[in-house]
Amino acid sequence: MPHQRPHRPTGAAGPAFDLSAWVAAPRPEAAPGIYRQGYRQIDPDRAEAGRVPTWPLLLRAVLNAVVGWFAYLYGTQLLTYVLVWFGGQTGIGPLAEPSESEAMLTLLVVNAVVLAVVIKVFGRMGRWPEVWRRYVAPLLSRTVTQEAPAADAEVAEAAARSADPWVVLRAGGAGVAAGRLDGEAVGDIDYVRIRQAWESAQADPVFVLAFVAQVAARGAAAFAHPSEVRELPGRDEQHDLLLRQVRLGTTQDVPKNPLTHRAAGFALDPAVLGTSLLAVGPAGTGKTARLARPVAEALCLQALAGTACAVVIGSAEADLGPDAWYDVVIAPGDPGSAYGLDLYGAARDPDEAAARLAEALLPDELTARAESARTALQQVVGPFHAAYGRYPGVRELRALLGGETEALGALAKALGTAGRLALYERDLAHRERQRGRADDPGALLADRLALLDRPAFEGAFATDGTGRPPFAMRVLDHPLRVRVKLPERGHPEAARMLSRLVVGQFVQAAGVREDRSLFAGLVVDDVSAALDAHTVRGLQRMRGANAGAVLLLRTLVDLPEALRAPLFGAVGCRMAFPGIAPWDGRLFSEAWGTHLVRETAVTHTPDTSGGLLRRAGRLGRKALSGTTAQTESVTTREVERLRWSPSDLAHALPAGHAVVSLTAVSGEQVPPLLVDLRD
Template structure:
C-alpha cells in the first residue's frame, strides 16, 4: 500500500505540473522567489538605455495604465532584434508619452467598469474560482482563467437558457479580446443574434447592423479572384448538407455564381452589387449585354462564353441554380442593400489582419432568413481568411458565435482544425449539441480543444461530455459476512444448549468509474458553475474542473 500511495502522489505531481502549464502562457516565466520584480523591459536596459529610462518614467506616471503598458511591451517584444525600430519607438514615446502607438480608435481603455480581471501582458482573463472536488485527479484551487493560447484550440460552451453562458464566459472573453485589440495583439468578430448581448459602448470599432448600416459589409470578404468569391458566397447561400442525388444542383449553383462573377469583375474591375449580381443570375438579357459590351481584350471571348453558359442553364426544363437564385433574392431588400452595397466605409474580412473589433447584430425578428445567410457568410469568410496563407499570424483572431448551432456547417467545422496553426480560434456557444446539424456534431465536438458545460443540459449531451471527461480509478470496498450455528456439549458429552457465531471480512480493489456521470452533470453542477476542460496549442490538457463563475 505504501508503494502504491507513492505512485499515486507522483501522478498527482505530474498532473499538477500540466495544470500549471495550461493556466500560464507558454512564454510566461515561472514564479520567482519573493522580491522586487524587474520591469518587463529590463532586457533592453543595456542595449537601449534611453528607451528603458523612458518606460521607467511612464511606469511611475498615474496616466500609464495596464493597456498602455501591454501595448508598448508588445511592440518592444516584436522589434527586440531591430535596433532602428526600437530607436523610432523611443522617439514616439518621447513625443506621445503614454499614448504612443495608440489604437486607431484612440482608445487607451474601455469605458466603464470592467466585468473581469485581466492580465494583458500574459493575455489572461479570470473567469471564476475553482471549487475543490473529489472527482478530480488532483487538487486545483484558487482563481481560474484562460489565455489567448488556450483560445487558439477553440472553445465549445453548452448550457441551457439562463445558465450563464453569456455572462459567465462569453462576456469576459469578449471584453478581454477588446482590450487585447487595444494592445495590438488581437482582432475579433462577435456574432450577436439577439443584437443586445454584447452591445457595449466602446467595445467595438465596427458594428454590422442591417437596421442601422453605419458601415457596410462585403459580400465577398475581400476576395481577389472570382473562384474564391464564388465559393465564399455559395457556402453561405447553399444548404450545409445535401444528399448525393442533390449534389449536382449544388455544383451547378457554384458554377452559375462563377459564370456571373468572373465576367463582371473582368469588365468593371470590381464586384457586382446585389441587384447587378441578381440580374446576371437570372440571366436578364439587359444585364448580360451591359457586361458583354465592356469586355475587351484577349480574354473577352472566354468571359462572354461564361455568360452564355449561365443563359443556357436557365433555358433548361429546370434551372439547376434556381434555389441559389431565390436564396440570394432574400438579400435584395432595401435595408440589406444599404448594408451590402454601402456607399461609405465597408468592412472586409481580411481587415482582421489588423487589430479591429467587429460586432455583427442580426435582425432575426425582421429578417430571419436573411439574418441566417448573413451570419453564415460572416462565419465562412472568417474561416477562409484565417485559414489562408496570407493571414497575419502575429495577431490572434477570434470569432465568438452565440447560438452557434444555426450558423456552423461542415465547411466551418472542418476549418476549425486549421485555425490553431494560424493563431486563430472560435468560441461557440449553444444551448445543446442538437442545435448543430447532425453531420457536423462529432466534428465540432472533436475539433474544439476546450469544453465548458453547465448543469441541466440534455441527457444525450451529458452522456457525450461524461465520456469525454473520462474515467478515474476509485477504491471499491466489498464486505462479506457469514453466520454459523451448532450444538454446544458439556464435559460429559451431553448437549448443553446451542451456539451461534458470526465472521466477517472485507476486500478493497481499484475500479474505473466515470469521473463525472450523466447524473452528476445534469443535477450536480450548481447554478452559476460550469465544468471546464482546457487544452493548449502544444497539446497539453487539464480538467475537467468545477468553476464558480460568480465568485
C-alpha cells in the same frame, strides 16, 4: 483563493492602478486553465493531509501523544532492565557494574533511543508534523515572534514587493523613455503595448532610437491603438494582460477535479483558445454573460494592447459589450450603422469568393446541391469581376442568377469591351441553357438572395462604392475590434445566412494570413446556423495559424447530425452548462472518456465459524435480539468509470457552474473541471 478585482488605470472606475505591484505579482508556471497571477502551487501531500477534518486530526494526535508518553516511560525502564541483565550475563563491565558517569551516559542513550522510536512511530500515526504546520507554527508565529505565518508571509511579501517596471528599458539604453514613463499614469494596456513595441525594436538599433523618440514625445500614449483608445469603458472582468488571461471563475475543490486545479482561479488565454472552444447549454444558464462577454472583453483589451484582433458575432440584442468596445460595428438592418459587410470577404480569387457565398446561401436541407450551387455562382461572379473589376452587388447578382436577359446581355457586352468574352463565353452560355429548368441552382440562389435584397439592407452590401464602407475579413492582421449585429428578430433567415457567411470568411481568412503575430479570436453567441462542413474542417487548421473561436450553442440538436461528431473532434476545449439534454451529455461523456477509480465493496455473510460453544452463543443472540451474526468482507479494486456521465451533466450540475475540458495548442490536456463561474 480569494477573488480580487483587477487594478484600474488612473482615470477609470476604482482604485488607481499600481503598475509596480502588478508587474511584480507572482505568476508561477501552472497547468492550462489556471489563473496564474497570485497562484500558489499546492503540495499534493499537504493537500491530502489538509482534507482530514480538524477535530479528528487533533484527537488522534492527542491520543497518540498520551500512548506515546506511557510507551516512553515503560520503554526506558524495560530497555534499562534488559541492558543490566545482559551485562550481568555477559560480564561486560560498563553494563554489569557501571560507574556513576557510565550509568548516566547509559540512561541518556536509553532515553534518546526510546524517545526517537516513540516520536517516529506515534508521530506518524498521530500526524504530528501536519498538526505542527497547520496549528502550532502559525500560533507560535503570532504569539512569540509576532511574525505572519508562512503562507500569509508569502502573500504579504508578494504584495509588498516593488519593482522597476521599466528596468529592461534602462538596461537597453532607453533611460530617457523610462524616465518619461515614470512620471505618467501607465495602465496595464499601456504597459503591455509599450513592452511589445520595445521587444520589436530590438531587431535594429535604428528602431530603438525611434522607440525612444516616440515614448519621449507621447509618454504612456506611445504606440497607441489606431483608435487612440487606451481603456475599455465599463471594464469589469479580471484580466492579466501580461499573460493574456481572463479569469472566469474558481475551480471547485471536489474529488472529480485534478488536485492541481482545486480552489484555483479558472482562466482562458490564447494558448487554449487557439484550439477553439465549444460551449453547450440552454438559454439562461450564463453562456453569454459568463463566457462570451468576458472573452470578448479580453480580446478587445488585447487588441488595444496590440496582441490580438477580435470578431464578435451575435444578435443585436445579445449583451456582448457596448459599441464603444469596438472599432467596427456592422449592423445589417440598422440604417444608423456606419459599416456594411463585404459578402465576398475581399477574396482575391473570384471562384473562391463565390464558393463561400454559395455555401452560406444554401439552407441546411439543400447542402446536397452545394456543388452545383457553387458552380452556378462562379459562372456569373467570375465574368462580372473580369468585366467590371469588382464583385456584383446583391441586386446585380440576383438578376444574373435569375437569368434576366438584359443583365446577361449587359455582362456579355462589358466582357467584349474588356476583351475577355472568349474566356467566359462558355460560362454565360451554360447559364443561359440552365435558365428555366426545374433543377436550375441559379433560381434557388436568386430566391435566397432575395432575403438580402430588402429595403432594410439598403447600402449594407454595396460593392460599387454607393453604400456604407464594407468591412472585409481580410484585415485580420491588424488589431481590429469588430462586432457583427445580426438582425435575428426582424430577418431571422437573413441573419442565418450572414452568420454562416461571416464565420466562414473568418475561418478562411485566419488560415491564410501571412502575418500571424496577432491572435485572431472569434466569438459567436449562437453558432447553430453558422457551421457547415467546410467551416468545421477549417477550425482544425486554425490551431497552427494563431487563431481560435469560442462557439456557443443551445443544444447539439440545432446542428445537422452529420456535423455533431466532427465538430466535437475539431475543437480542443469543450464546456457543458447546467441543464443540457441527456443526448447532448452523451457526446460530452464519450469525448471525455473514462478513468480509473478505487471502488470498495462490502459483503455481509452469516457467521458460521467456531465450535459448539460459539454457535450456541450466536443462537442465543439471535433468539434475544432477532439479528443474525454476520461477517463483513471488504474488497477494494480499481475499475473504469465515466469522468462525467450524461445523467450527471444533465441533472447534477449546480446553477452558475459548468464542466470544461481544455487542450492547449502545445497538446497539453486538462481533464474535465467543475468550475463555479459566479466567483
